[in-house]
Amino acid sequence: MRTRIVHIGAQELTYEIRNIIRVADKLKEMGVEVYLENIGDPVAKGEKVPIWMKQIVSKLVMEDECYGYCPSQGLLETRQFLVDMNNSNGHCRITPDDIIFFNGLGDAITKVYGFLRRTARVITPSPTYTTHSSSEAAHAGLPPVCYPLDPNNNWFPDIDELRRRVKYNPAVAGILLINPDNPTGTVFPESILKAIVAIAEEFNLFIIADEIYQNLIYNGKKSKPLAAVIGDVPAISMKGISKELPWPGSRCGWIEVYNARNKPEFSTYIQTIVGAKMVEVCSTTLPQKAFPHIVQHPKFQAHLGERRLRYERFSGIAYERLKKIPGILVNRTDGAFYMSIVFKDGKVNGRQSLPISNPSVRSLIENLIDDPKINPDKRFVYYLLGATGICLVPLSSFNTDLQGFRMTLLEPDEKRFCDMIDTLGKGIEDYINSAE
Numbered sequence: 001m002r003t004r005i006v007h008i009g010a011q012e013l014t015y016e017i018r019n020i021i022r023v024a025d026k027l028k029e030m031g032v033e034v035y036l037e038n039i040g041d042p043v044a045k046g047e048k049v050p051i052w053m054k055q056i057v058s059k060l061v062m063e064d065e066c067y068g069y070c071p072s073q074g075l076l077e078t079r080q081f082l083v084d085m086n087n088s089n090g091h092c093r094i095t096p097d098d099i100i101f102f103n104g105l106g107d108a109i110t111k112v113y114g115f116l117r118r119t120a121r122v123i124t125p126s127p128t129y130t131t132h133s134s135s136e137a138a139h140a141g142l143p144p145v146c147y148p149l150d151p152n153n154n155w156f157p158d159i160d161e162l163r164r165r166v167k168y169n170p171a172v173a174g175i176l177l178i179n180p181d182n183p184t185g186t187v188f189p190e191s192i193l194k195a196i197v198a199i200a201e202e203f204n205l206f207i208i209a210d211e212i213y214q215n216l217i218y219n220g221k222k223s224k225p226l227a228a229v230i231g232d233v234p235a236i237s238m239k240g241i242s243k244e245l246p247w248p249g250s251r252c253g254w255i256e257v258y259n260a261r262n263k264p265e266f267s268t269y270i271q272t273i274v275g276a277k278m279v280e281v282c283s284t285t286l287p288q289k290a291f292p293h294i295v296q297h298p299k300f301q302a303h304l305g306e307r308r309l310r311y312e313r314f315s316g317i318a319y320e321r322l323k324k325i326p327g328i329l330v331n332r333t334d335g336a337f338y339m340s341i342v343f344k345d346g347k348v349n350g351r352q353s354l355p356i357s358n359p360s361v362r363s364l365i366e367n368l369i370d371d372p373k374i375n376p377d378k379r380f381v382y383y384l385l386g387a388t389g390i391c392l393v394p395l396s397s398f399n400t401d402l403q404g405f406r407m408t409l410l411e412p413d414e415k416r417f418c419d420m421i422d423t424l425g426k427g428i429e430d431y432i433n434s435a436e
Helices: 016-029 051-061 076-088 104-114 130-140 159-167 190-202 264-280 285-295 300-322 359-368 376-388 414-433
Strands: 099-102 121-126 146-150 172-178 206-210 235-240 253-258 328-330 338-343 404-408
Touching (some): 076 253, 099 264, 104 235, 121 130, 121 159, 146 159, 159 172
Parallel strands (some): 121 146, 172 206, 206 235
């Protein structure tokens, strides 16, 4: 090309959660029965959308205005509905102007990081959801700046270490937290949220909180939304309907902006995001129309409660069965529907394997992992996929040096879930022992 056309951060845009699907699809063509535990799509895993929810949507489909543009920031009546929900709980007060709708949180994430000054960094958890870490790194053209979550302490952050990393990195302008967390399934207690807010206040930062799983907390754990503890610190809360309703195909997410007017530069930054949304025209109209009707339906809370109970039960099943396996570290999932398992130091390396009876499948897997630089956990995940059909995501793909994997709790059939966990457990043991 006459001039360079590749963005400086292009190499940071990776998404192993979807990349492994290509391999899974090839294995299906070879006759392998694949268990997709890699992606957080409840509908794809077989969760049934309730009839009453479909009836709300089908009724709205008959209204002509659902086919037109909506205001760039989103439907006023839906934004007012969200404002009323927030303000009635005594949280940091907002107005409809403090809410911006997007085509899913992926759209929101890319714009929130993409319109930051290139030298301004957001420190992200490690491990963290790939869309956040990749988008933040891509905007800067540099590897992510991160703070560790500790698998030996329920995946909670070390607050002193977070403060140290903020203090000695003056490029850090914001802190990301995901609560409940993806990929670990941990739920941050109020004390941790307040400590993160205190760091932001001390160093004049803003906070981004991905709270899309806020209403999927169980096992008796308690937390609070960021709006309840934010005080006067500027912040962005990210929310949506993909996981909660669930309706991932709606591509409907939004941000709530707190205390924008307290900091002129933060206010200008938010207006830049609004301007970008205006250039895009608007987000999808139908799900915005449907959302208030769905969450106010008399059956919605029971529907949500049933899903929480199932995730709680499956989180207990997975935890109790996997924690007995030597060589791995397992924490029980308390929110969202993910579980991250860590291999203890030295338990995975570049010499281990699993037997794969189909020669074509074995050849495919061995070609894929024929790279001396491949992470040991990715090697395990690919061998497990070829040997058992279980499709996981290597933990190292979530911006961490920890070796392990992420799985979901989304399988609605309990027997099938238990069989998968048993097969997974045996695969872990056989893989670790294969090096001996």
